[in-house]
Amino acid sequence: MDNPADSPKSLTESNPFLPDPDLLETLHVSDYQTIYDESIRDPEQFWGKIAEDFRWSRKWDRVLDWNPKTYEARWFSGSLSNITTNMLDRHIDEGLSNKVALIAVADDGSERVYTYGRIMDETNRLCHSFAEMGLKKGDRVTIFLPPTPEQVISMIACARSGLVHTVVFSGFSAGALKSRMEDSEPRLLITADCAYRRGKRIALLDTAREAKKAITSLEKTIVIRRENPDLELETGEIPFDSLLKKHASSGFFKAVDCTTDDPLFILYTSGTTGKPKGIVHTHPGYMVGTFLTTRWVFNIHNDDVFFCVADPGWITGHSYIVYGPLLNGATVLLAEGSPDYPDPGRWWHLVEKYRVTVFYSTPTAIRLQMRLGKQWPEKYDLSSLRLLGSVGEPINPEAWLWFREVTGGRLPIMDTWWQTETGMHMITPLPGVPLVPGSATRPFPGVVADVVNRQGESVAPGEAGFVIVRQPWPSMFRTVYGDPERYRKYWEEIPGVYFSGDSAKRDHHGLFHMIGRVDDVIKVAGHRLGTAEVESALVSHPCVSEAAVIGKPDELKGEVIKAFVILRKDAERTPDLELRIRQHVREELGAIAMPDEIEITEWLPRTRSGKIMRRVLKARELGLPEGDTSTLED
Ligand code: PRX
Secondary structure (H helix, E strand, C coil): CCHHHHCCCCCCCCCCCCCCCCHCCCCCCCCHHHHHHHHHHHHHHHHHHHCCCCCCCEECEEEEEEEEECCCEEEEECCCCCCCHHHHHHHCCCCCCEEEEEEEEECCEEEEEEEEHHHEEEEEEEEHHHHHHCCCCCCCEECCCCCCCHHHHHHHHHHHCCHHHHHHCCCCCCHHHHHHHHHCCCCEEEECCCEEEECCEEEEHHHHHHHHHHCCCCEEEECCCCCCCCCCCCCCCCHHHHHHHHHHCCCCCCCCCEECCCCEEEECCCCCCCCCCCCCHHHHHHHHHHHHHHHHHHCCCCEEEEEEECCCCHHHHHHHHHHHHHHHCCCCEEEECCCCCCCCCCCHHHHHHCCEEEEECHHHHHCCCCCCCCCHHHHCCCCCCCEEEECCCCCCCHHHHHHHHHHCCCCCEEEEEEECCCCCCCCCEEEEEEEECCCCCCCCCCCCCCEECCCCCCCCCCCCEEECCCCCCCCCCCCCCHHHHHHHHHHHHHCEEEEEEEEEEEEECCCCCEEECCCCCCECCCCEEHHHHHEEEEEHCCCCCEEEEEEECCCCEEEEEEEEEEEEECCCCCCCCCHHHHHHHHHEEEEHHHCCCEEECCCEEEECCCCCCCHHHHHHCCCCCCCCCCCCCC
16 A cells, blocks of 8 residues: 555545544543644643642642753652552542452463452562562662563552662563663562463573672562472572562551652663663653553543553553553453464454453554454454554554454554653554554644654655654653763754654644654564664674674564674584574574574675664665765775
């Protein structure tokens, strides 16, 4: 399908998908444009009004204290709050103690159900344990767990104690976990004996033990014993269950008051250098932003069962499994494992079984389902679904249309564009607006986003440009942990505006059509990877002397990694060398970073100053014009 942004007669004019009349009656926001215009006229008033509904230990002096010189945005400055008071205490006081907060389904299909009351109880016990260990506000805690209730409760207990969690995706290797711990210097690590995927046991504790050897800041490790409740632990390792037992009657733990500057979490993501950056979010702004986007974008009501297929190890899971939905008092479905195990109907089966109403997925997952075939969704009763979502990478219209068709042909799809840094949805439809397959439509209320040229001027409709945000928004990241310079760079690329690193076009109706990254970030199946990160893993292989990595379009995963490597002179070129190099990257970083293809080469294009020109490699690979090569050395 042509990109609708290319033609003046866009799809919006000819054939948008209009909302179902039944849906219109349930909407929190029935008139996007009026709300949007109002929100932009006075963003502080807009966000301040939303924040009024939360519990605060102390109200703010200013909704936004913005320093345009340092780009520091202190939302709700002067306030004291704790996000968990608004996720737990408030709901429990309002009578939701017995409401199901979390349904966790493990890889083998076994289920555990947690009410708001039970989450509060286990959170309190864990908070008492943290206090007993002497952990103090601001201390970092690394959480290396599969998607399980313990992962969610560990995050919430850290937040409640004023500790800063850094969740590391459980598919990462020891090397990736270690580098994240080296940067954040945690005092505590929380992990498990194992994770499960496709019926296979993954030895998580071995990875954690390998990674933690060199972490001198680490004092203790809490271990969840999933497989063997009697597993013997090493010195410094404490079983999770013993802590819960010990504090069974320690009672209520009052949430620690946090200011606008107190970090809630650090989440590592890839950038253009080899070192992942620790994106820092703080309590009050993140709370207000994730609450409202969850509510309005997914049209959340009391009876919703929300299923987001991400892992809480990524930002999508932070914002839209843990914080946003629980702030809204919703019921969340958390699934360990894989979409096609034990069979390709797994997710559809979960939708039917738990009467899921909102299903938030990713383009790669949808394309995988397309490949597996319609017969799978057709086997299940999906009539509980009201609304769908997509995130992580551009969704092609074919996948969008298929997703809608197999779920009954009437459901709105929210194609939500946002980032680890933004914390919340930024460009997204609201249910009720006309939808165009493949478009994230327009900015969320309160968000001033645009597509611009290098000078920061809006580009003409149909022209590609950089996606930027002109004004601060509540759940924006506050800094890059330990590297304020790197934070400022986001605002200096085009002075004074937030530079997202993405490109897009707006059509003649102002709708956004996302294109992809303009920097050295690759999106493989929606996972964000830096070329430099993968390259440094490649050159750490004893046979590799130099490496360059590009993202190559892929029908299923959006992009896959192709690596060009120059071998060392003394490297022995065995038939399995490419495979060994790929395996090596897997061991260094994790399976998601493993290149699909390795090309052994004698030469890499470079600038005269020696910088590898990945752009040229990519153009050659794809048979595209190489662009300006005047800086290319001979
Ligand atoms: O390139 C954009 C892409 O994902 C990037 C952010 O990745 P990460 O920080 O890992 O967060 C992913 C989950 C929010 C963006 O810079 N991206 C995210 N959502 C979309 C998208 N690209 C197109 N359409 C989307 N809906």
